[in-house]
Amino acid sequence: MYKIIEKEILAPGIKRIRVEAPLIARKTHPGNFIILRIGELDERIPLTVADYERDKGTITLIFQEIGYTTKKLGTLEVGDSIQDLVGPLGKHLDIRGYKKVICLGGGSGTALLYPKVKAFHENGAEVLTITGARNKELVILEKELRTVSDKLFITTDDGSYGYHGFVTDILQDLLKEHSDIDLVVAIGPVPMMKAVSNITPNDIKTIVSLNALMVDGTGMCGGCRVTVGGETKFTCIDGPAFDGHQVDFDEIMNRQSYYHEEEDHVCRLDKEVNK
């Protein structure tokens, strides 16, 4: 059992929990994810590790309540436990050797972007961070990002905070202003990562972090397969970070949608039960 020792609501529907998981904390690097199963009847879902404290033996998870499992996870309180938690999984991001990096986070993807921004910053890179949300209420981690970014740009779709527009607008400006960007990292909804990868020129390395459907997370099931550079890759063991210029984003969007009806079904059932 993995106990929740801290919980915070970052924005409506976006929560942060700190969980006791000493073995996982010891081995986690930016970019790794875990798989959790809340209880006996629940699904296994992957979540990227947002932060970790090796000395305290804890990991931090930030999640948006979008499906049945994340909504249920959001109902757990400090002192409650998650039955199963396994990780760190996936290949972690190699942050070494970059001098000037643009990091983009969209929606709750910003939460997953944070440990990378922090790692680049600690490694001496200049980091220009762009975070986008639908509106002011949904802007997360502003303070945290500001402390580890050389420049922070905030965008909202409705203009209620920061720049009125999309993260890609700012990205285009930055690419014009700075000719020495050696890496772009984008984490967020698939359409956003696709747009970023279309904008960045081929000679600027562009990394996206994919959130595929998974069961085991150890390469066993192949459910998380994606096409990268014409080859089939498993997000769980080959990723979750891939070269954005090579990823077939349309295929990912299609594969992510496969269980939408079932997801709606359990969510509806759950509502009826909890009436």
Place this chain on the structure above:
Amino acid sequence: MTLQKEKTPVKNQNPEIRTKNFDEVCLGYNKSEALKEASRCLQCKNPTCISGCPVEVPIPAFIKAIIDDDLDQAAHIIKEKNNLPAICGRVCPQEEQCEKMCIMGKKYKPVAIGRLERFVGDHALKKAKENKIQEKITAVSDTRPTNIKKEKVAVVGSGPAGLTAAADLAKAGYRVTLFEALHSVGGVLRYGIPEFRLPKNILDQEVSEIKKLGVEIRLNIVIGKTMALEDLSAEGYKAVFIGTGAGLPILMDLPGKNLNGIYSANEFLTRVNLMKAYKFPEYKTPVKIGKKVAVIGGGNVAMDSARTALRLGAEEVSIIYRRSKEELPARNEEIEHTEEEGIIFRLLNSPLAFHGENGKVKWIECMKMKLKGTDSSGRPKPIPVKGSNWSLEVDSVIIAIGQTPNPLLKDDSPQLKTESYGGIHVDENLATSIPGVYAGGDIVTGAATVIKAMGAGKKAARSIIKYLEDNKLA
């Protein structure tokens, strides 16, 4: 008494009823049936059946004990060699092993050794249950070995190879920890083999027997991720057995391979067996197969997938296999059961492409095959018949054409030597290139059978015991 030429029949659930439930298909022998079948054994002076068994169960001896009506003794004889008899009796391909070597089988049908083993295995589990109740009353101590040694041994992977190695090492007195990546013990016995062929309560009971030997089980730990091999030695483990299995599905590199509705058998079966998607929405993991399902492949995993699809409510399930019935690699009993359940065998056919609509698979383009000569595996070689293309309408496809060794651990341990097909390299004693680290089962050979993995677990346990004995004074 006249000689009974055929095997004593075993009762199965009626096909019409069983395709609507996940209960076990084969009901097993009752006592009188077992006795009748046991009496067919010739009790050969020089038995050949034992040589067909990868874990060398003294077959005539346990059958003799059945005849003598001493089932406890029969169980004792089997368990000396085989830690999982109730499982092996259900899933071993006996016709390729012990029963193939049975002398009775030279002229008539061989003795149904597998069914008898299951009968004894189930007796042992029933007995253990009764004893447990008894223990609670009288506080009798468990079966933990008395010859406790101080060395700790780590076993990585809790499938058939790992369970066997762990049990044998614990019996020898070592302090064994079994590490499992998933949230539940059993490896392929848990996520792969369906409930109707291997009820999970049988697996649970066999595992609890192994726990009684003092084996500690640690779930949710991926060796190679959560802990490295070096971490194990830092934690004081003096030897390691790797039995991480062939957990990497082979997919088909055909057009449309990643359309929705195309599952690897691993994913399909894991959703259903490990995550209990057949009880959706009570269990929250979904599986979606529609009405028409095609399974590609001809092994046990293909049969399991097809029969599982039927039980999930599919109306038409086909098995597409590129060779003929003769070459189907599945156990005979599974093929029979699959046929009885009305699954369509589309033999001598191979898929060419998957076609979809709105991102979901809609039909498979297939081609007929004929057999000519032999291929590198020694089996008849399938050759496409020109102009024989045809199409099959489907709602989902399950790819069951095999697995390769899981790469996680070797990617994390560059000093672990591997073979070109991804398996871990071992010597004749199952020692890897790292001293004190042994490996066996599908992670070495690529996908094989439960009993072969158990045989490897047993052999590795012997090697580890010898290694630890030899290094004691050093």
